[in-house]
Amino acid sequence: MAAAGRQARNETAVWLLRLAGTLLLAALLAYLIGLIGFIQSLEKKAPAALAPADGIVVLTGTPERLSEAMGLLDSGKAKRLLVSGVNPEVTREELRAALKADQALFDCCVDLDWRAENTIGNAIETATWAQENAMQRLIVVTSAYHLPRALRELQSAMPEAELTGYPVFQDQVRLDDWWAYPGTAKLLVSEYTKYLVSFARTYLAPPVPGS
Template sequence: MIGFAFRVAALVFVLAALGFPIFVWSLSRTSADPGTADAIVALTGGEGRLQAGLELLEHGKGGRLLISGVHAETKREELFAAVGGAMPSRAGCCVDLGRGAEDTIGNAGETAAWVAEHNYRSVIVVTASYHMPRSLMELSAVSPFTQFVPYPVFPDRVRLEDWWRDPETTGVLAWEYIKFLGATVRVAAATRFWSQPAGLPEPATIERAPGENAQLVGTPT
C-alpha cells in the first residue's frame, strides 16, 4: 500500500514537473489590442499594472477602471503619483479602488462584486503575464458569465524570452506555477469541476470615484 502511494505521488510529481515548461511557454510575450470592453480591472502588486490600466481607460478601452488591492491607507493622489503621472482626467468619475484584497482570491472577489454592481458583461484584466492564467481562473470561478479579456504587462525583472538562464525569473515562474496548480485544485473543488460558480471569499470594500461620493460595501446577492 505504501509502495503504491509512493508511485502515485512520484507520478504526480513527474507530471507536474513536465507541465512547468509548458506553462511558461504558454505565457503571452506581447500585449495585443484588447478591443473595447465595458470596464477594466488592474490587479495591484506588480510593476506596470496600474499605469497600463490608466492608459487603457484614457484611450477609451473601457468605461470604468477598478484598481483592486489598494492598501487601506494609500490615498488616491499617492497612488497616481507612484506611477509618475498627474491625476488622470477621468479619475474623478471613473476610477474605483478596491481596498480589501490581499491576494488573487481577494482580487477576484472584489472584481466580482464590482462587476455585479454595474452589470458588466466584459472586463479587460491587467496584470503581469505570468500572473494572468491564475487571475483569469479565479475571476471566471466567481464571475462565470463575464467575459474577461487579458491585457498582460511585462515587469523588467521577469525575462520570459530566456527564463531558464535567469535564476530570479525561474524562481518567480516556478513559484507562480505551484500557486497555479494549487488554485486549480481549489477552484475545481469550489466549482464542482467548473459546473457552478464558486462562492465569494469575503465581502468586498470598494471606494467609488470621488465624483460619486459613495462607497460600495458588500458582495453580489
C-alpha cells in the same frame, strides 16, 4: 516459519518503498512537464488589438500594471477602471500622484479597492464591482505570469462575465530564457504551484451559473 514471515515482511516493505519512489518520481515528472507547458503558454507580448469592454480591472503588484491599465482607460478601452488590492496606507491622491494620472480622468472614472489581500480577494471585489456597475465584459490587467491564475479566479467568481486578459511585462522577469535566471525560475515555479492549487480549488467547487 518465523524467518519466512520476516522475509515476507521485508520483501513487502521493499516493494512498498519502490512503489513510493516510483510514484514520487512520476509525480515529479508530471509536475515538471506541466511547469514547462505552463510557462510556454504564457503570453510573450501584449495583444496587438483589444476590443473595448465595459470595464478594466488591474490587480496591484507592480507599477507597470497600473501604468498599463491607466493607458487603456485613457485610450477609451473602457469607461471605468478598478484598481484592486490597493495598500490600505495609500490614499487616493497619493496613488493618482504616483501614476501621474490626469486629475479629471482619475476622479471620474477610477475606483479603488482597499480590501483585497490576494488573488481570491481580487476576484471577489471585482465581481462585486462589476455587478454594481452592470458590467459583463472586463479587461483584466496583471503580470503575464500571474494572468492564468487571475483569470481562473475571476471566472470562478463571475462565471457569466466575458474576460479578456491583458498581460504586463517586467524587464526583470525573463520569460523567454527563464531557466538561466534563478529569480525568474523561482517566481515561475511558485506561480505554477499556486495555479495548480487554484485550479484544484475552483474545479472541486465550480461556480453556479447565475450566482
